[in-house]
Amino acid sequence: MADQVCPLWMGYLLASPIRRWMQNPDTLLGPYIEPGMTILEPGPGMGFFTLPMARLAGSTGRVVAVDIQAKMLDKLRSRAAKAGLLSRVDARLAPPHSLGVGDLAGQVDLVAALAVVHEMPSCEDFFREAAAALKPEGTLLLVEPAGHVNAARFAREIELARRAGLHKTQSLAVRRCLGAVLTKKAA
Numbered sequence: 001m002a003d004q005v006c007p008l009w010m011g012y013l014l015a016s017p018i019r020r021w022m023q024n025p026d027t028l029l030g031p032y033i034e035p036g037m038t039i040l041e042p043g044p045g046m047g048f049f050t051l052p053m054a055r056l057a058g059s060t061g062r063v064v065a066v067d068i069q070a071k072m073l074d075k076l077r078s079r080a081a082k083a084g085l086l087s088r089v090d091a092r093l094a095p096p097h098s099l100g101v102g103d104l105a106g107q108v109d110l111v112a113a114l115a116v117v118h119e120m121p122s123c124e125d126f127f128r129e130a131a132a133a134l135k136p137e138g139t140l141l142l143v144e145p146a147g148h149v150n151a152a153r154f155a156r157e158i159e160l161a162r163r164a165g166l167h168k169t170q171s172l173a174v175r176r177c178l179g180a181v182l183t184k185k186a187a
């Protein structure tokens with residue numbers, strides 16, 4: 001069953017620069033991002049990871065950030081504008097059951113699912129949509145907070161991803177989280 005959706009006040013905490021001490025976005029995501037990439041980020045919140053990803057993707061890259069809360073996206077857009085990164089961030093409002101990214105089919109290099117899948121009403125539907133959006137051999141980073149997702153639940157998520165064609169290639173070390181790198185099988 002899905003967890004409660006992250007409230008707005010928590011969005012402010014999650015976007016705090018203090019979090020970088022525990023989870024440094026550049027260290028965590030840098031190895032997976034190259035300039036020019038198209039990145040899909042479900043559940044960006046206020047953009048703790050979005051802005052560093054937009055920087056790493058460079059002026060020819062973009063981050064499509066899809067959230068179900070308009071106020072999270074408002075704050076994300078204003079933070080991106082302040083950082084001079086708004087042109088690289090496509091912030092989209094979606095209903096909980098679908099990211100609505102059919103227009104990105106086969107175009108995405110990286111899906112960064114960071115502390116969000118446990119809030120989704122259907123992991124199966126999410127992994128199916130993410131797999132359809134990814135290029136062959138594209139990467140999905142799955143990170144879940146250990147306080148919400150235990151090892152058994154994380155293993156179930158990995159299994160549902162596998163059924164959608166996304167295979168775990170390695171674990172990802174993130175403090176206070178469970179993490180994995182998944183790859184879409186080449187067609």
Ligand SMILES: C[S@@+](CC[C@H](N)C(=O)[O-])C[C@H]1O[C@@H](n2cnc3c(N)ncnc32)[C@H](O)[C@@H]1O
Pocket residue numbers: 005006011014015042043044045046047048049066067068069072094095096097098114115116119120121
């Ligand atoms: C715990 S916050 C994490 C935010 C961000 N990824 C981070 O780590 O700072 C979860 C975010 O996912 C969003 N969310 C929850 N369910 C979602 C869904 N079904 N589709 C897209 N976003 C969702 C919430 O509105 C919230 O902004």
